[in-house]
Amino acid sequence: MTSAREAGPVEVTEDGLPDWLLPVADAARTVAPEQLSSFLPPAEGGRPSAVLVLFGAGADGRPELLLMERAGQLRSHAGQPSFPGGALDPEDGDPAGDGPLRAALREAEEETGLDPAGVQIFATLPALYIPVSGFVVTPVLGWWREPSPVRAVDHAETARVFTVPVADLTDPANRAVAVHPRGHAGPAFTVGDALVWGFTAGVIDRILHYSGWEEPWDRARQVPLDWHA
Numbered sequence: 001m002t003s004a005r006e007a008g009p010v011e012v013t014e015d016g017l018p019d020w021l022l023p024v025a026d027a028a029r030t031v032a033p034e035q036l037s038s039f040l041p042p043a044e045g046g047r048p049s050a051v052l053v054l055f056g057a058g059a060d061g062r063p064e065l066l067l068m069e070r071a072g073q074l075r076s077h078a079g080q081p082s083f084p085g086g087a088l089d090p091e092d093g094d095p096a097g098d099g100p101l102r103a104a105l106r107e108a109e110e111e112t113g114l115d116p117a118g119v120q121i122f123a124t125l126p127a128l129y130i131p132v133s134g135f136v137v138t139p140v141l142g143w144w145r146e147p148s149p150v151r152a153v154d155h156a157e158t159a160r161v162f163t164v165p166v167a168d169l170t171d172p173a174n175r176a177v178a179v180h181p182r183g184h185a186g187p188a189f190t191v192g193d194a195l196v197w198g199f200t201a202g203v204i205d206r207i208l209h210y211s212g213w214e215e216p217w218d219r220a221r222q223v224p225l226d227w228h229a
Helices: 019-030 099-112 166-170 198-208
Strands: 047-057 063-070 085-087 119-124 128-130 135-144 158-164 175-179 185-190 193-198 222-224
Touching: 019 119, 019 135, 019 198, 047 099, 047 198, 063 099, 063 166, 063 193, 085 099, 085 222, 099 135, 099 158, 128 198, 158 166, 158 193, 166 185, 166 198, 185 198, 185 222, 193 198
Parallel strands: 047 135, 175 222
Antiparallel strands: 047 063, 047 085, 063 158, 119 135, 128 135, 175 185, 185 193
């Protein structure tokens, strides 16, 4: 296995992408930060970080997305599905250069055990801001060209690693608005036994929309964060 930290310059290319993924690549080239979120990075400050938005093809050939579920005992985001990712380390390099690319691959390797050599990065989305944590997050878009086994590497941090078919994410029956106890509301996806909400759901929602994959759904449907209760 080639460590993301030991690799050379990170290549970003659309060469060889499957046809179904091209609308995502097209959207990434043109989308503006304000089209993704109302929370944009401040002129100064914020902690640079990155997440890996990794698309693959399942055993049945259907497009799918890699997610993980945070451990239930964490102080923040406990039990919340998310993309692999985290803050940049100094060794990742320039936050304004390929630092976010390296960080996304490194964190994905550390959290899920995937082999970064099998991941083809084809685009990044504009950096977004998470006010509650102060993170400035760059979504790094990847094609899982050569899938490798994944698992929860550290159960103190990660409860499980799983994939979700894109068809399940676009299914109107799985779309909803998550309502936070403090009154905040945002896009959500009820897929299997997972409720995907928050930053992760927001990024997925915008990717589906600007890639032309979104289907009409009932925006009046609301779910609480404890929707299984």
